[in-house]
Amino acid sequence: MIVVDNAGPSIIIVSPKSGTSIFDQTPMIKCTFSDPSGIDSTSVVLTLDDEEYTSRATISETTLSYTTEHLSFGSHSISVKIADTLGNIETSTWSFKIQESLVAIEEEIGNLTADEMFEVEPENADETGIGKIDIVSNTNLSNVKVKVAKLQTKPEEVDDPLNKTVYSYLDIILTTDEEDVDEEDIGKMNISFKIEVSWFTTNNVDKNSVTLLRYHNGQWVELTTIYLSEDGTYVYYTAETPGLSTFAIAGTASTDQPVQEIPWIFILIGLIASIGVALVVFLYKNGYIQIER
Numbered sequence: 001m002i003v004v005d006n007a008g009p010s011i012i013i014v015s016p017k018s019g020t021s022i023f024d025q026t027p028m029i030k031c032t033f034s035d036p037s038g039i040d041s042t043s044v045v046l047t048l049d050d051e052e053y054t055s056r057a058t059i060s061e062t063t064l065s066y067t068t069e070h071l072s073f074g075s076h077s078i079s080v081k082i083a084d085t086l087g088n089i090e091t092s093t094w095s096f097k098i099q100e101s102l103v104a105i106e107e108e109i110g111n112l113t114a115d116e117m118f119e120v121e122p123e124n125a126d127e128t129g130i131g132k133i134d135i136v137s138n139t140n141l142s143n144v145k146v147k148v149a150k151l152q153t154k155p156e157e158v159d160d161p162l163n164k165t166v167y168s169y170l171d172i173i174l175t176t177d178e179e180d181v182d183e184e185d186i187g188k189m190n191i192s193f194k195i196e197v198s199w200f201t202t203n204n205v206d207k208n209s210v211t212l213l214r215y216h217n218g219q220w221v222e223l224t225t226i227y228l229s230e231d232g233t234y235v236y237y238t239a240e241t242p243g244l245s246t247f248a249i250a251g252t253a254s255t256d257q258p259v260q261e262i263p264w265i266f267i268l269i270g271l272i273a274s275i276g277v278a279l280v281v282f283l284y285k286n287g288y289i290q291i292e293r
Contacts, residue, residue: 008090009035009082014179018094019157021246023101023149023171025073029057030065030179031092035084043083049076073100097156099171103127104149109174112141115187122148125194129168129249131236132192139185145175155246158215164250165203167195167210172244183243191241193249194234200251209252212239220248 014030016022029048033039039061046054046066057066064080074097081091107122118135125131128150135146151169154160172191174181191212200207211225225239241247 005035005037005084005086006088007035008088009033009039009084011080011082011090011092013092013094016096018096021097021099021155021157021171023099023104023151024147025071025098026068027071027096027098028065028067028179029078030063031080032063033082033090034062035088037088038085040083040085040087043081043089045079045081047079047081071098073098099149099155100152101149101171102152104147106145106147109135109144109146112137112144114139120146122146128170129193129195130170130172130191131194132190133172134188134190134192135174135186136188137181137185138187141176141181141185143177144181147171147173147175151246154248158246159220161213161220161248161250163252164213164248165205165253167199167249167251170247170249172247174244181244186243189241189244190238191247192228192236192238194236195249197230197233197235200235203251204254205251206254207235207251210235210237211250212237212241213248213250214241214243215246215248216243 010033012032014032016027016029029046041059041061044054044057044059044064045052046057046064048068053066057064075095076098077093077095079091079093081089083089103124105122105124105128107120109118109120112118112135114137116136119132120135121132122128122130128148130148133146149171151171154166154169174186193212195210199205207230208227210227212223213220214223215221223239223241225237228236228238230236
């Protein structure tokens, strides 16, 4: 039986994933392709935002990759067109969004050895709120980087956390050679973070209700979060996560009305008035003053 190949090549998107929000303004566009009849690598056409970038891409019989120049915030579209050696053509088109962040940092980790704990303390902890990340990988990984971004707003593709008051949204990812580390390669991660003390008072949130939420498979998942300590400026927590994604640091607002503090000037006036009344009563009882009738 002769099988006739009439189908175009299979194209698998590696990065950026379709429909996702990222914060890197120079992302790598990468996809892989395969076909039983073989790939015609000279047929590949790469288009970004309706402009062709084929000549700038690195193309083989299995892979296309291109590190973009500085892209603007907002939505971008990619199209990859390719044919097999029989002339069967396939086109894959997808889009992604670059999310504006308040602050974004990238830390070089280097190599991770399987089953060994690695601790990284990102810079700008006061700005991102992330103080430390402990990582245990399931496999040996090379040239690893961790990227942390405190987002300006909630990503459009994620829902609002139900019944939660959000302190901040974060994107945290691990990459190796410009590819996101697969979730199955991560054995365990602990993320340590902090929240300003004033936020709890302003938003009437109980500090014991704080959880780190992870957006996974279209929903928010509450991670096991442990209160560590506090000082006059911050309250400190740590949470364990099985993988990385978009996160939300959030707490639950109390249904009780917060006690209103009485301004000190009114307390002082009341104290002076009480002393005055007590003095008049004392003088009257001891005959120092008389009230004419």
